[in-house]
Amino acid sequence: MSGSIVMPQLGLTMTEGTVSEWLKKPGDFIKKNEPVLMISTDKVEMEVESMVEGTLGQIIVQVGTTVPVGTTLAYIAGSGQGVATVIGEQPSGQTLPEPGVVEGKTFSPVAQQTLGKASGSKALSPRAKRLARQLGVDASGLRGSGIRGEIIEEDIRRAASSASRQSQLPATVPANLKKRQLIAERLTRSIQTIPTFSVTAEANAEKLLALHESLRPNSGESGSPRLTITDLLLTVFADVLKNSPELRSTWENNSPQENSAVDIGLAVATRDGVIAPILHGADSLDLTELMHRRHQLTEKARQGALSLAELEGGVSTLSNLGMYRVDHFEALISPGQSSILAVGSIRKRPWALESLVIRPTIILSLTVDHRIADGAVAAKALGMLVDLIEEPSRHDWPTTPPNAEGRMRGQLG
Numbered sequence: 143m144s145g146s147i148v149m150p151q152l153g154l155t156m157t158e159g160t161v162s163e164w165l166k167k168p169g170d171f172i173k174k175n176e177p178v179l180m181i182s183t184d185k186v187e188m189e190v191e192s193m194v195e196g197t198l199g200q201i202i203v204q205v206g207t208t209v210p211v212g213t214t215l216a217y218i219a220g221s222g223q224g225v226a227t228v229i230g231e232q233p234s235g236q237t238l239p240e241p242g243v244v245e246g247k248t249f250s251p252v253a254q255q256t257l258g259k260a261s262g263s264k265a266l267s268p269r270a271k272r273l274a275r276q277l278g279v280d281a282s283g284l285r286g287s288g289i290r291g292e293i294i295e296e297d298i299r300r301a302a303s304s305a306s307r308q309s310q311l312p313a314t315v316p317a318n319l320k321k322r323q324l325i326a327e328r329l330t331r332s333i334q335t336i337p338t339f340s341v342t343a344e345a346n347a348e349k350l351l352a353l354h355e356s357l358r359p360n361s362g363e364s365g366s367p368r369l370t371i372t373d374l375l376l377t378v379f380a381d382v383l384k385n386s387p388e389l390r391s392t393w394e395n396n397s398p399q400e401n402s403a404v405d406i407g408l409a410v411a412t413r414d415g416v417i418a419p420i421l422h423g424a425d426s427l428d429l430t431e432l433m434h435r436r437h438q439l440t441e442k443a444r445q446g447a448l449s450l451a452e453l454e455g456g457v458s459t460l461s462n463l464g465m466y467r468v469d470h471f472e473a474l475i476s477p478g479q480s481s482i483l484a485v486g487s488i489r490k491r492p493w494a495l496e497s498l499v500i501r502p503t504i505i506l507s508l509t510v511d512h513r514i515a516d517g518a519v520a521a522k523a524l525g526m527l528v529d530l531i532e533e534p535s536r537h538d539w540p541t542t543p544p545n546a547e548g549r550m551r552g553q554l555g
Contacts, residue, residue, distance in 0.1 A: 145217070146218065148213060149215055152450035152451070153453070158208055161179060162181060162206075163179060164178070166179070168199060172198055177189040178198070183450065185453045186453055196218040201216045265286075266292065267293070303327055336513075339512055340472045341510075344491075344505050350531050369429075369433055371462075371464070372408070375462065376408065378527060378530040379424075380427075383425070383458060389515060390402070393480065401457055403423055405422045406458055407459035409459055409461035410440050412446070417453070418456070419443050420439075459475075463486060464485055481514075482509050483507070490502055508527075
């Protein structure tokens with residue numbers, strides 16, 4: 143019995159993927175659950191395992207090709223079946239045409255098949271049509287992500303970015319470079335598609351540091367993670383987002399869409415670049431749960447073991463560079479989110495009370511998608527954050543230090 147390898151849907155929002163490397167070649171024997179190829183999305187690169195045991199037959203989709211979820215990538219010959227046999231077989235109802243030419247361009251069988259399904263069936267918005275002309279994108283083969291399946295500007299930009307990446311990359315790319323390319327693609331898309339502005343404020347962190355000292359003594363025992371300033375900042379930021387419906391919205395299908403969940407990304411530095419796993423439902427986690435989840439995601443990010451589900455979604459991201467002695471910076475919003483909070487180091491700085499004194503302060507910069515919110519909304523949210531940092535008692539914290547055994551239920555907000 144023969145089988146096939148298809149482009150998997152690794153996350154709820156994944157619609158397409160790119161074959162970045164074949165780990166096996168035709169004729170190789172493959173065990174069940176053995177990695178066969180690497181695929182990349184705009185967020186992550188991951189291995190794809192074979193669901194059956196057999197011999198790898200025909201490879202349909204070559205390295206560097208982007209195809210929709212569900213597309214057949216290769217065939218596998220089962221026990222007692224030769225490679226030549228499985229190469230000649232096709233799944234029921236599926237035909238692979240010969241390479242052809244559409245409007246003067248040569249397409250692979252998979253690409254031509256995709257074009258055949260979509261050609262003439264998708265409407266383009268006027269702005270998308272104009273952008274397609276400007277970027278030289280053939281929109282006939284694109285899958286529309288609009289409300290009624292129409293092709294919108296974001297589809298055109300994504301197609302242009304994908305075509306540029308495929309035309310410029312060599313057949314094989316070092317793993318670390320692939321990750322840099324994924325990061326570069328996302329950041330370029332952020333700059334090109336998200337109109338942003340930033341608001342900045344300095345907060346007295348004296349009481350936040352005192353809170354950290356009072357809560358951390360038992361953390362780190364029995365192999366459990368240590369409570370960090372980042373954990374406290376994530377907690378108060380989740381509180382702010384919970385009470386800021388505008389900043390929980392994301393820009394989708396040319397309009398803001400409010401999200402009920404407070405899902406926050408955390409920027410993590412790895413050897414191959416920054417990656418931001420998502421703490422889903424951050425506002426519903428008590429401090430112990432948040433601390434453990436933050437630790438797990440950070441470790442998985444550094445080991446390159448994050449799943450696509452752990453990178454999907456999010457309404458905002460926290461990027462803390464305080465450990466690098468950075469005073470102040472502005473960060474780029476991750477595509478699909480509405481804001482990002484950039485945090486500098488807590489340092490002793492001049493602070494004006496009745497007289498000039500020295501206090502530990504922290505500088506916060508909130509960058510917001512201007513399509514989602516205006517300056518007053520961002521300023522109000524930043525003010526709430528400053529208030530919670532300067533007066534942590536406004537938040538319901540656990541009365542005993544978090545540890546690995548007990549799970550204190552501190553209500554967040």
